[in-house]
Amino acid sequence: MGNPLLDRRTPQDFAASGQVIEISEKIGNFEKLAEIIKVDLGALEPDKLPRGWRDSPVDGQLRFGFVDAQDGVPALEGQVVATINAVCQRCLEPFCLSLAVEMRLLFAGEQSAGDGGYEVWELKEDKLCPADLVEEALIMAMPFSAMHDIDEHCVEAEAVEDRAEKTVRPFADLKSQMDREN
Ligand SMILES: [Zn+2]
Numbered sequence: 299m300g301n302p303l304l305d306r307r308t309p310q311d312f313a314a315s316g317q318v319i320e321i322s323e324k325i326g327n328f329e330k331l332a333e334i335i336k337v338d339l340g341a342l343e344p345d346k347l348p349r350g351w352r353d354s355p356v357d358g359q360l361r362f363g364f365v366d367a368q369d370g371v372p373a374l375e376g377q378v379v380a381t382i383n384a385v386c387q388r389c390l391e392p393f394c395l396s397l398a399v400e401m402r403l404l405f406a407g408e409q410s411a412g413d414g415g416y417e418v419w420e421l422k423e424d425k426l427c428p429a430d431l432v433e434e435a436l437i438m439a440m441p442f443s444a445m446h447d448i449d450e451h452c453v454e455a456e457a458v459e460d461r462a463e464k465t466v467r468p469f470a471d472l473k474s475q476m477d478r479e480n
Pocket residue numbers: 386387388389390391445446451452455
């Protein structure tokens with residue numbers, strides 16, 4: 299049996315069959331997403347590169363259906379959870395970022411829609427591949443600047459900052475003193 303996530307059908311077709319897709323994938327299966335992560339991790343020293351980052355899980359469920367009683371407007375609802383290896387922009391250490399994405403898409407074409415909390419998804423072609431939508435949603439959910447949760451980590455970085463501040467302050471004082479004297 300094939301993986302329905304990789305099927306390429308029209309949204310009407312997915313919706314008419316009430317397609318439900320269980321997602322149990324790995325980051326490496328999403329090429330564009332993996333490329334973005336690879337570039338991000340490229341900032342790390344080779345020995346800090348997390349092994350097996352491509353094997354991090356992407357899980358969730360997608361459900362296709364029609365939003366209107368006339369079965370005219372196909373829609374997709376779903377939840378996707380992914381673990382992304384990223385570089386913390388504060389302490390420059392690798393860490394695992396959890397992405398949870400809620401998808402509510404409407405394939406409305408030219409019809410006016412967008413109500414009910416759905417986002418109108420414009421298809422470039424008649425058919426869609428659910429995996430592409432999941433990948434797109436995850437890429438859009440990636441933080442512009444990934445960081446450890448404040449209370450979670452960056453402990454070492456904070457300690458380093460503290461020390462730096464204490465070491466630097468005497469010089470700063472000295473400098474302001476010199477500025478005043480000159
Ligand atoms: Zn950090």
